[in-house]
Amino acid sequence: MSEAQEQDGVAAMAAGKAARTPSTEETQRVFESLRNAVLDQRLPPGLQLKEQALADAFGVNRAVVRQALARLEIYRLVTHAPNRGVFVAHPSAAEGRDLFTARRYIETAIVELAVERFDDSDLAPLRALVRREREAYEAGELRKALRLSIDFHLQLAERVGNTVLAAFLDEIVTRTPLVVLAHRRESPPTCMLSDHEHILDAIAAHDLERARALMIEHVGHLEGRLALDRGGRGADAGIARLLGLDGDVAKAGG
Amino acid sequence: MSEAQEQDGVAAMAAGKAARTPSTEETQRVFESLRNAVLDQRLPPGLQLKEQALADAFGVNRAVVRQALARLEIYRLVTHAPNRGVFVAHPSAAEGRDLFTARRYIETAIVELAVERFDDSDLAPLRALVRREREAYEAGELRKALRLSIDFHLQLAERVGNTVLAAFLDEIVTRTPLVVLAHRRESPPTCMLSDHEHILDAIAAHDLERARALMIEHVGHLEGRLALDRGGRGADAGIARLLGLDGDVAKAGG
DNA sequence: GATGACAAGATTGTCAACAATCGAGGGCCG
DNA sequence: CGGCCCTCGATTGTTGACAATCTTGTCATC
Numbered sequence: 001m002s003e004a005q006e007q008d009g010v011a012a013m014a015a016g017k018a019a020r021t022p023s024t025e026e027t028q029r030v031f032e033s034l035r036n037a038v039l040d041q042r043l044p045p046g047l048q049l050k051e052q053a054l055a056d057a058f059g060v061n062r063a064v065v066r067q068a069l070a071r072l073e074i075y076r077l078v079t080h081a082p083n084r085g086v087f088v089a090h091p092s093a094a095e096g097r098d099l100f101t102a103r104r105y106i107e108t109a110i111v112e113l114a115v116e117r118f119d120d121s122d123l124a125p126l127r128a129l130v131r132r133e134r135e136a137y138e139a140g141e142l143r144k145a146l147r148l149s150i151d152f153h154l155q156l157a158e159r160v161g162n163t164v165l166a167a168f169l170d171e172i173v174t175r176t177p178l179v180v181l182a183h184r185r186e187s188p189p190t191c192m193l194s195d196h197e198h199i200l201d202a203i204a205a206h207d208l209e210r211a212r213a214l215m216i217e218h219v220g221h222l223e224g225r226l227a228l229d230r231g232g233r234g235a236d237a238g239i240a241r242l243l244g245l246d247g248d249v250a251k252a253g254g
Numbered sequence: 255m256s257e258a259q260e261q262d263g264v265a266a267m268a269a270g271k272a273a274r275t276p277s278t279e280e281t282q283r284v285f286e287s288l289r290n291a292v293l294d295q296r297l298p299p300g301l302q303l304k305e306q307a308l309a310d311a312f313g314v315n316r317a318v319v320r321q322a323l324a325r326l327e328i329y330r331l332v333t334h335a336p337n338r339g340v341f342v343a344h345p346s347a348a349e350g351r352d353l354f355t356a357r358r359y360i361e362t363a364i365v366e367l368a369v370e371r372f373d374d375s376d377l378a379p380l381r382a383l384v385r386r387e388r389e390a391y392e393a394g395e396l397r398k399a400l401r402l403s404i405d406f407h408l409q410l411a412e413r414v415g416n417t418v419l420a421a422f423l424d425e426i427v428t429r430t431p432l433v434v435l436a437h438r439r440e441s442p443p444t445c446m447l448s449d450h451e452h453i454l455d456a457i458a459a460h461d462l463e464r465a466r467a468l469m470i471e472h473v474g475h476l477e478g479r480l481a482l483d484r485g486g487r488g489a490d491a492g493i494a495r496l497l498g499l500d501g502d503v504a505k506a507g508g
Numbered sequence: 509g510a511t512g513a514c515a516a517g518a519t520t521g522t523c524a525a526c527a528a529t530c531g532a533g534g535g536c537c538g
Numbered sequence: 539c540g541g542c543c544c545t546c547g548a549t550t551g552t553t554g555a556c557a558a559t560c561t562t563g564t565c566a567t568c
Contacts, residue, residue: 024336024551051520061552063317066520067324074328082278083520083559095417102418105363109356163349164356168422278521305550315523320551337529337550 026060030068038077040143041177045090076175089178093228096179100223103172104216111215113160115208122159123204129155130196137193152196185227192221280314284322292331294397295431299344330429343432347482350433354477357426358470365469367414369462376413377458383409384450406450439481446475
């Protein structure tokens, strides 16, 4: 019943960095809609986002759309080609690697602080979140499960209480879906459910080393599902991968 | 002779996250000018930045200024009060603590990667930077020394090669001067010179533990010069600190 | 038939005028 | 004399039109 509300609430909170800056509600609304679309993997990398079309769709002025797009650009969710337009970002494999490397450090930091500071009042909501994630997953609602999985990481960061680290993780998590879309190897994109539970167990037990190891392993699981090998073609590949012409063509002529 | 060029060059590179997004040169120019002003501690927290005044000063349109200010807002360099205007940010003590806590983690990560990956071609430019910093300091050019000190940290991050971590440190470093202005306890705001040298030595020796310890200690030196105590008054204090009425008044009535 | 210049359409970038909102100051009333 | 309200100035927020730029499609030429 309150799930929609709750999801919206989490999403709004998850916006974190941007949520506290209400530079006109309209801009915020457009920005968050587009950001949510990215989180749900509804926007394919490379898609052009035309100002007028968005303005019509959201019922706002082009200036508002421009502001929202500029903000998306700073988060690297879109790339801006002067006099050409803005396009959904197509992160390179190198960018993906950097993102996951940074994520390991940030999540480690968050887990470390969580082990120090968490008590039951922090753990209970996170356990509830994991439970809902499991339910969604078992009910076959994959998109919802994915979103709850993302929210788990964001909530964990938020509850640690460091706004800067939380904002950093928020940025990383927001950029990750585009990397997934651009470089996915296997199909199931969600976190492994038990990972989240085990991480919470380790935090509850104040076992720093285990919590750290589990989180690093967990991020590794995610990254392992992607093809981010060195020398892989990324943002520069352009049309080649879209047509499935990459790799084979370069390697074997036949 | 080429110092101005060099400083600009470093500054442009240091902009990092924002430098690669040329959404109209004008907006970029205004944004970087204001950002540099913050880095040089020329903008006192709380100062109102009026759109028309900036537009006149930079010889651009108000729309351009608006875009630049919106970007500054995302970096938390200014706060935007709807229908009132934008003001140079006045970070709270809590925000300052979060910033330094996050910085410890990020700088540690960077140092860790530097120990793994650096060779002489990376170390030489950094040593040169430290040398120039020392020269500037000994010549009494404090502002320049401060800037070179900042550039040391940014260059170190840049050379590690992880764009995400580099962007995060860039954001932290950019926000720090405002925290310094708002909560400074002692006068000299620059890094301790020898710290930088010793960190480079440890990296050159591939001594991870020593490098980490030195970096954490170094960040601690910086933070130690500030008054970021819990319960301290920060963004909310307003007029009190401006008039030098804070602290004493609250503690002792005389 | 291929290549180059050229023109048309669409999209972004720029701008100035207008509307809405807020804070300050003065005047009015209690 | 103190408090409240109202007007006025200043600043931000919004809108639409205009200019600049790029892409696409066409056509003449080699």
